[in-house]
Amino acid sequence: MLKGCDMKKKTLTLNLTEEEMQVLESLAQRKEVSKTAIIRLSLRLYQMIDYRLGKGQKVFVEDDVKQEKTELLLI
Amino acid sequence: MTCAITPVYLLNHSGEVKEAELSAEISIKHLEDWHLRWRPFMIEKLKEIPPEKHPQHQHWNWLKKHQALDGQLSMRSYAVTSDNETQGMMWVRTTGFSQIPGANGKPIVYIEYIESAPWNVCTLQNPVKYRGIGRILLGAAIELSQKEEFKGRIGLHALSQAEPFYHGCGFSDLGVDHNYHNLRYYEMTEQQARQFLTPGETNV
Numbered sequence: 001m002l003k004g005c006d007m008k009k010k011t012l013t014l015n016l017t018e019e020e021m022q023v024l025e026s027l028a029q030r031k032e033v034s035k036t037a038i039i040r041l042s043l044r045l046y047q048m049i050d051y052r053l054g055k056g057q058k059v060f061v062e063d064d065v066k067q068e069k070t071e072l073l074l075i
Numbered sequence: 076m077t078c079a080i081t082p083v084y085l086l087n088h089s090g091e092v093k094e095a096e097l098s099a100e101i102s103i104k105h106l107e108d109w110h111l112r113w114r115p116f117m118i119e120k121l122k123e124i125p126p127e128k129h130p131q132h133q134h135w136n137w138l139k140k141h142q143a144l145d146g147q148l149s150m151r152s153y154a155v156t157s158d159n160e161t162q163g164m165m166w167v168r169t170t171g172f173s174q175i176p177g178a179n180g181k182p183i184v185y186i187e188y189i190e191s192a193p194w195n196v197c198t199l200q201n202p203v204k205y206r207g208i209g210r211i212l213l214g215a216a217i218e219l220s221q222k223e224e225f226k227g228r229i230g231l232h233a234l235s236q237a238e239p240f241y242h243g244c245g246f247s248d249l250g251v252d253h254n255y256h257n258l259r260y261y262e263m264t265e266q267q268a269r270q271f272l273t274p275g276e277t278n279v
Contacts (some may be wrong), residue, residue, distance in 0.1 A: 037182075
């Protein structure tokens with residue numbers, strides 16, 4: 001089975017608010033990828049988090065400097 | 076649907092070029108080979124060599140990895156086959172973030188697991204059956220990174236036995252990662268990736 005960038009792609013019209021579009025454009029510029037790549041990365045990350053939470057696991061973010069660990073709450 | 080297969084070339088123990096295939100997905104056949112060929116070979120060879128020379132990845136279970144990772148959009152797998160026998164396998168994640176100065180925070184392909192068949196590991200069998208599997212799999216990770224618009228950037232945490240290999244491939248050594256089993260973290264920049272794929276060309 002072909003996966004990811006090797007798969008035949010489908011086109012989607014995306015309706016975003018001005019603010020969402022600004023964030024998307026800013027991320028694409030900072031990461032030096034297209035807006036499509038940002039959307040695809042977002043989907044992968046969201047599925048990964050959803051998968052972990054679905055297994056009863058927790059997702060944390062850690063601040064190395066402050067030595068703080070905070071649970072990422074997704075309700 | 077069929078899995079994308081690319082012809083690649085390995086060197087056998089005599090230095091002769093041998094045709095092989097790079098599959099853009101680990102299949103049941105590859106997992107069967109791990110279970111029915113890799114494991115028994117490894118178990119037998121481990122009896123012959125001192126414990127300090129045992130491969131640090133000897134406990135890796137590719138069947139369990141497949142069960143845990145398959146189906147996730149962020150995960151991609153690869154396998155190299157020759158002589159109708161799996162010669163190497165790799166899992167990568169396409170949601171990594173660069174840690175290298177100059178590209179910090181930019182997306183990379185992160186190599187989760189990469190392993191050659193035990194008969195291709197020189198501490199288990201010398202001479203090895205085939206050479207070049209690790210480099211083919213790294214090349215696949217770089218090409219995936221390019222296709223994903225990550226400019227060829229890849230990264231990984233290395234087991235200490237594999238550190239010389241990654242140095243030789245041109246990775247930058249970013250030191251020991253105390254947040255990840257105290258393994259050294261290696262990353263390849265856009266330029267290093269280009270150099271890896273086309274070693275004869277001089278980067279300007």
